[in-house]
Amino acid sequence: MKAEPAVGLRALHDKRGWLVVALFTLLACVLVPVLSLAVPESSPLHLPDYLVALFGKFLCYGIVALAIDLIWGFTGILSLGHGVFFALGGYAMGMYLMLSIGAQGVYKSALPDFMVFLDWKELPWFWRGFDNLSVALIAALLVPGLLAFAFGYFAFRSRIRGVYFSIITQALTYALMLLFFRNETGFGGNNGLTDYKSLYGYDLHEPSTKVTLCVLSALALLFTYLLCRYIVTSKAGRVLRAIRDAESRAMFVGFNPTSYKLFAWTLSAVLCGLAGALYVPQVGIINPSEMQPANSIEMGIWVAVGGRATLFGAVLGAFLVNGMRSFFTAAMPNAWLYVLGLLFIAVTLFFPDGVAGALGRLRRRRT
């Protein structure tokens, strides 16, 4: 049965994949809490708070990269608008965090500060229920999912594909950014939602809360990885690849590409929403600039750098590019965009299959 494709949980036992997953989970769930909380602050091994938050942020980006890999790497649909799903998830969480500030805000009102500032007397209807964490979390997954479903349904049904689809996704994120920039939309205009105090009763400025959020992000990344891994190694994953490689053939074999694309697309958006919801409490702000087209393009670059259709490569790419970003924006802020551009060109020219592909080739040469 040498030829039988690996299916189900058995396929999860891929050595490379497990190694990376185990590493990150260990790092986040054991090392971060220990180094941040147990090691005294005077020690050089102590992990400062800002690094904990940074690491947590990277973990969220890793989830986004996996989501993009699922739809781009495995299904062949390049989205240049995934930032919008990420931001919507973030906004849902941000709304909860705003409402849990309560009367501790600048204006000492039960309404969020920006509403008082705009002279609004009561909470808009679409803010109702967001004082409940589970409602906010469900919305963080559901709203991006529904938007993606509606958008994808019409786009895939009309057989829009390739670069046309990518451009429309750009337009989508741009349009929503403009919408969210308006004060009247009711999400804080260009300042967005910020100045959070606590999450579910825990002070967001406490190191222990930060560490907990970081660990939760790591677990979410692990969950996303296992989910994506299951999907791409199932028969559905082979169908997705078949649609990517030869859509009309897949159709004549009897598969409906629209429903498969719609599934991968919607799931991808939901995962981005999850990442956004975890991201916002760690960064402390969500505003419409998250929906900038450039942000979404950068997300694509993470996956391209890491290696498409490899899953673990996508996570690696997200860490690598964001690590470089953190370094360069601190060391030489003006150089970052050039570095990013050069990186993209270099990867396209020399490593078309990304870091993961280059690593694979290296290993094969050695053996």
Add this chain to the structure above:
Amino acid sequence: MSESSAVSAASPDSVPPIEAPESKPAIRTDARPNEKSGKRRLVRPRLVDPERRAAVVGTRQAVLVVDNVSVSFDGFKAITDLTLILDKGELRCLIGPNGAGKTTLMDIITGKTKPDSGTVFMPHDARDLTQLTEYEIAALGICRKFQRPTVFAGHTVYENMELALAGPKGVWKSLFTRLSADEKRTIEQILEQIGLHEHAAVRAGQLAHGQKQWLEIGMLLAQDPKVLLVDEPIAGMTHQETERTAELLKSLAGERTVVVVEHDMDFVRSIAKKVTVLHEGKILAEGDIDSVQSNPRVVEVYLGEPRT
């Protein structure tokens, strides 16, 4: 369009005359916008009138009927009032000069092209196939092999077979399904039949040209089709591969209906009992190869000179 002359002058003798009842036009002119892109429609598929079905099929063991179909592209009439009836288990060859409409006819049957008028149906089913999508038609058991081999190059031979295998094709099923012992046996058996058993773990893209053609035929078999449409199966094949293809196609007919589009007359002669000649979107002649080849009209437009 509604009062189209049902019996076209070019209809060959072997097709029963198609008389639409006076009251009912042969072609219903329901509101149908120009939808050639094969978009998925929201309304239920149109049904073919049962009387009409009975009238066309008669007493034959028909499996697929193309009824009075016309299509034109930018004013060019690719197919005009064409009627073709395929019987159960037959091996039919479709020949004709370039531009005769062979490929367009295949496109119409498989749903890639929507005709301007006319219907396509399977007698046991009331649905009009021209209203269905490609994958719905494929699910009904009408499968097509393209001219160039189009296998999934990145998948292994075995995975190609798995994808082609008949069965539920929905997303949820695919997420949680595993190959059953029966399905594995079917795959093994077909791989044996097409001679690719040794290559099950090879990526399909690495196969030789002839092997890809085999694999594609194997994939069609895995779909357990009722009707197999094969477009120029021996293009670019070596002599030996051609012979094997002929054997394979002959062994497939009987259980299934096989339609072969082919230019090579020697190959047609070696496999076909019944030949349909297309010319300018109409059926010029139909019958066994000898009668077709001696038909003066066919000789004129296609073969050039009668063969001895």
